[in-house]
Amino acid sequence: MSFSGAKLALFLGPNLLVIERDDLPDIPYPGHWDLPGGGRExxxxxxxxxxxxxxxxxxxxxxxxxxxxxxxxxxPRGTVWFFAAHLPRGAIADVQLGDEGQQWRLMPPGVYCDHPLAVPHFAEQLRNYMDRQEFPSAR
Incomplete structure (x- = not known):
C-alpha cells in the first residue's frame, strides 16, 4: 500500500486537539492549526x-x-490517510507537546472547520467525518 502520510482528528471529550504549526517558511501551512500526524516512515x-x-x-x-x-x-504528494479517534476529556492531563509545533489547544470541531488558519484539506476531511451518522455528536 502506497501512501505519503496520515493525520488524526483526535477528540478529547467534545473538543478537537490541534497543534499550531511552527512558523517556518520552508514548511507547508506555517503557523496554521494542524492535527497530529505526519509522513510515513x-x-x-x-x-x-x-x-x-x-x-x-x-x-x-x-x-x-x-x-x-x-x-x-x-x-499532490500522494495518498494521505485521515483517521478519527475519541478519548475521554481526562486524557488532556497526558498531553505533552513534542518537538514540532508552537503550542497545542483544544478547539470545538466546528470552530476548527471554519478557522481561517485551519489546514483546508484537514478541515474538509473533518467535516466529512462529522457529517457521518457514526459521528458521536452528543459527547
Whole structure:
C-alpha cells in the first residue's frame, strides 16, 4: 500500500486537539492549526504511522482500536490517510507537546472547520467525518 502520510482528528471529550504549526517558511501551512500526524516512515501502515506521529507530537499513546473512522484521499504528494479517534476529556492531563509545533489547544470541531488558519484539506476531511451518522455528536 502506497501512501505519503496520515493525520488524526483526535477528540478529547467534545473538543478537537490541534497543534499550531511552527512558523517556518520552508514548511507547508506555517503557523496554521494542524492535527497530529505526519509522513510515513519505512514500510509503516497508515495506522502505525498516525499512532507513532501522535505519540511523538502530543505524547498520547493510542491503539489501533482507538481509531474509529478512516478515509484516504489524494494530495499532490500522494495518498494521505485521515483517521478519527475519541478519548475521554481526562486524557488532556497526558498531553505533552513534542518537538514540532508552537503550542497545542483544544478547539470545538466546528470552530476548527471554519478557522481561517485551519489546514483546508484537514478541515474538509473533518467535516466529512462529522457529517457521518457514526459521528458521536452528543459527547
Amino acid at each position: 519505512g514500510s509503516e501502515t497508515p495506522e502505525t504511522c498516525v499512532l507513532r506521529e501522535t505519540q511523538e507530537e502530543v505524547g498520547l499513546q493510542l491503539s489501533q482500536a482507538d481509531l474509529v473512522w478512516s478515509v484516504s484521499y489524494l494530495r
